[in-house]
Amino acid sequence: MAMFVHLTSAAGAARIRRSGIRADSRGPGGERGVYCFPVLPSYTLTHQWLRELARRGTRGGMVAVQVRLDDGQPVLAGHYAGRRRDGHRPVSAVEAVRLIAGRDDPQGWEVFVPRAVRPGEVHRIRSAPQVTGWRYWPGSHGTRPCTCFGCRVRGEYGGRRLRERLPHPLDGPPPPVPVLLGRIAAAGNPGDPRALLDALHWFGTRRRGPVPALAPLAAHPDPRVRRELVWAVARWSTPGTADLLDALAADPDPGVREAVEDVRAAD
Incomplete structure (x- = not known):
């Protein structure tokens, strides 16, 4: 059995224990399913998506949902930057773990399960501190963040102060x-x-x-x-x-x- 972690808002933890993880996300090909990441020896790499997902807003913080999938479960694995270029490879769950664990730098990689996760596949749910991982993109630390309308996240913590400090020349205050x-x-x-x-x-x-x-x-x-x-x-x-x-x-x-x-x- 291959082990993966799915990061989500703590507000849905009770529903996930009861009914599993809904297929709410849209995959690279437009199908519905669940995004997750293999459980690796490194806690930081396993939970690398925490800060990026948390900055989009959560209710009650984040939780890490560990799920067990059959080794032969078909999934899509690839770097998030390749979603629009058909850069995700169809592999089995166990092959996805080997593919990502064998990379020199697995930051930004993801696994997409093209279906809902059943309750029996949920191994455990635990809280996840939102201080782990990268924001914006892997390796972005030390780079000036973009405050254009397309990049900023509405309601992001500290977003207003950031826009006041680094105003974008093309996305100033809207006309009345x-x-x-x-x-x-x-x-x-x-x-x-x-x-x-x-x-x-x-x-x-x-x-x-x-x-x-x-x-x-x-x-x-x-x-x-x-x-x-x-x-x-x-x-x-x-x-x-x-x-x-x-x-x-x-x-x-x-x-x-x-x-x-x-x-x-x-x-």
Whole structure:
């Protein structure tokens, strides 16, 4: 039996003991499953993902869930940087352990199990201190962190102070909502895509926004605008956001539908 560790929020520990680990993550090929890492002799390497996962926000801290998988269980193993380049190799569970343990530097490597982990496969659950591992990427210590909108994590501890100390030249404070709505109105009907994409980019940096004012863009003829609309409202807590995403989930463009699936999978 091959042993792996899955790192997750402590809030789900009771559910994992009762029902196992749900297949909530999206794999390199789009399938649903569970990410984990082999249990190696080095505690630091085994739990290397702790700080990176913890900075995205947890409830009650992190726990390490050790799971036992059959040696022949099909998995995908590879470096996280290769997810979008088909860089993950289909191997058995025991081969994944050998592959990663045999590397000179296994930092950044991961194993994806393309299914849920059953309760009987959960070996034990224990607390995991969030001081182990790397942040941002392996070897990033000593490198100036990027504070652009694409790199920063909303709600990250110390994030506001970091952005104030290291402001990004392209992602400063967003224009006020009336200014953005004025730009959308000035774009015409159905609207210049470039102007709409720029306005939607800034709306995406907010926690809330005017859903009724943006809802007509769901019918814009340019699918790029509809995709950007998905990302703009994805993290909003404004009433009506879920209904707008439901409508975009049935969009005729596959890219728009995939965008809705991606933002919902990230929740």
